[in-house]
Amino acid sequence: MPANLTSFNPILKNQYLGPIREQINSKIELLKRIGTDEESVVGKNFTIPLHHSRNEGIGARSDGGTLPTAGQQGYQDCIVPMRYLYGRIQITGPTIEAAKNNEGAFVRAIESEMKGLSKDLKSDLNRQLFSDGSGRIAICGVTANATTVVVTSTAKLRVGMVVDIIVAATGITGTGATGRTIISIPDATTFVISGAAITTDDTYAVYRTGSRNLEVMGLNGICSATSTLQGLDVITYPWWRANVMLNAGGGNRAISETLLQTAIDTTYTNSDGEVSAIFTTVGVRRAYQVLLQNDRVYQNTKDYDGGWKALDYNGLPFMVDKDCNANTIYLLDEDNLKFYQLADWNWMDRDGAILSRVANADAYEATLYKYCELGCLARNTQTLLGDITEA
Numbered sequence: 001m002p003a004n005l006t007s008f009n010p011i012l013k014n015q016y017l018g019p020i021r022e023q024i025n026s027k028i029e030l031l032k033r034i035g036t037d038e039e040s041v042v043g044k045n046f047t048i049p050l051h052h053s054r055n056e057g058i059g060a061r062s063d064g065g066t067l068p069t070a071g072q073q074g075y076q077d078c079i080v081p082m083r084y085l086y087g088r089i090q091i092t093g094p095t096i097e098a099a100k101n102n103e104g105a106f107v108r109a110i111e112s113e114m115k116g117l118s119k120d121l122k123s124d125l126n127r128q129l130f131s132d133g134s135g136r137i138a139i140c141g142v143t144a145n146a147t148t149v150v151v152t153s154t155a156k157l158r159v160g161m162v163v164d165i166i167v168a169a170t171g172i173t174g175t176g177a178t179g180r181t182i183i184s185i186p187d188a189t190t191f192v193i194s195g196a197a198i199t200t201d202d203t204y205a206v207y208r209t210g211s212r213n214l215e216v217m218g219l220n221g222i223c224s225a226t227s228t229l230q231g232l233d234v235i236t237y238p239w240w241r242a243n244v245m246l247n248a249g250g251g252n253r254a255i256s257e258t259l260l261q262t263a264i265d266t267t268y269t270n271s272d273g274e275v276s277a278i279f280t281t282v283g284v285r286r287a288y289q290v291l292l293q294n295d296r297v298y299q300n301t302k303d304y305d306g307g308w309k310a311l312d313y314n315g316l317p318f319m320v321d322k323d324c325n326a327n328t329i330y331l332l333d334e335d336n337l338k339f340y341q342l343a344d345w346n347w348m349d350r351d352g353a354i355l356s357r358v359a360n361a362d363a364y365e366a367t368l369y370k371y372c373e374l375g376c377l378a379r380n381t382q383t384l385l386g387d388i389t390e391a
């Protein structure tokens with residue numbers, strides 16, 4: 001019997017779902033180190049009870065003096081909302097027809113798309129984990145009626161990416177554009193888009209099309225002393241601040257062991273947590289290596305789970321990530337970060353089929369999805385050390 005969509009549905013589900021789980025989850029070091037919670041779901045969200053203050057009904061008194069006024073522990077709930085991530089592939093009818101009598105050819109045609117999608121999703125989720133949940137990929141500069149768009153950095157943009165260039169504060173298009181494809185990236189601060197010319201200034205930003213304010217929360221949003229997180233703002237709840245250490249004098253500064261130790265000590269003194277891992281860029285790591293060489297300090301490297309090698313700082317892994325923000329070091333208490341998950345990566349097959357027909361087209365498509373969010377249990381256990389000069 002020739003191969004058909006029905007006969008290959010079990011192969012799609014069973015043969016390829018396993019590798020996709022491994023490629024997406026096990027190769028993202030931050031996710032791999034942070035625990036996953038699938039049990040605390042309430043409706044479509046996760047509720048975290050926070051203990052934020054002590055019972056202050058305490059005091060010394062004289063013999064026969066009035067006892068202290070009774071106090072109580074302080075608690076506050078916060079909500080971790082779900083985020084919904086998707087990826088789609090499409091196989092044309094002629095491709096299926098050409099391979100229908102050859103099981104190997106059919107499998108190879110679909111395998112290339114599925115494995116490619118899994119790598120792309122892994123890469124994009126990793127980018128989101130170092131952002132702030134807004135979906136903003138780049139901040140615009142001044143572009144005057146042109147298709148070559150000026151931004152502060154193209155580091156996280158890619159050729160072929162479909163983007164919206166819109167007003168960051170409101171999401172309106174204004175003189176920007178939506179649904180444009182990046183054709184080329186000439187340098188570190190410009191990229192070229194399809195379609196008509198646009199005009200922008202620094203109130204505009206670049207997003208994956210349709211994704212503004214819908215992406216997973218990342219370290220830049222958690223490690224903040226000013227932004228609202230999980231429904232709690234820092235003005236009403238001042239204890240809900242991360243430790244943010246920037247250069248008071250402006251500009252970047254050289255990395256030093258004193259700076260690193262001060263950041264670790266800040267976590268210790270401001271919270272009930274402690275740093276378990278350090279994440280930064282390759283440029284900051286190079287600067288740290290130069291520091292060690294100049295001070296004639298032995299560069300100790302350790303092996304960690306997942307095949308990673310990292311420099312060691314006082315017993316802590318000093319790790320790098322390609323998506324980490326420039327000039328930044330994150331000092332994390334991983335016990336107080338949790339990846340909340342309503343549904344793990346899976347192929348959409350609620351109608352019984354992985355591949356479904358594309359309306360008005362000779363093609364079939366499949367959708368990969370995940371419902372999740374990165375949450376924080378104690379924001380003051382996370383520290384950001386910024387304005388670090390890279391080498």
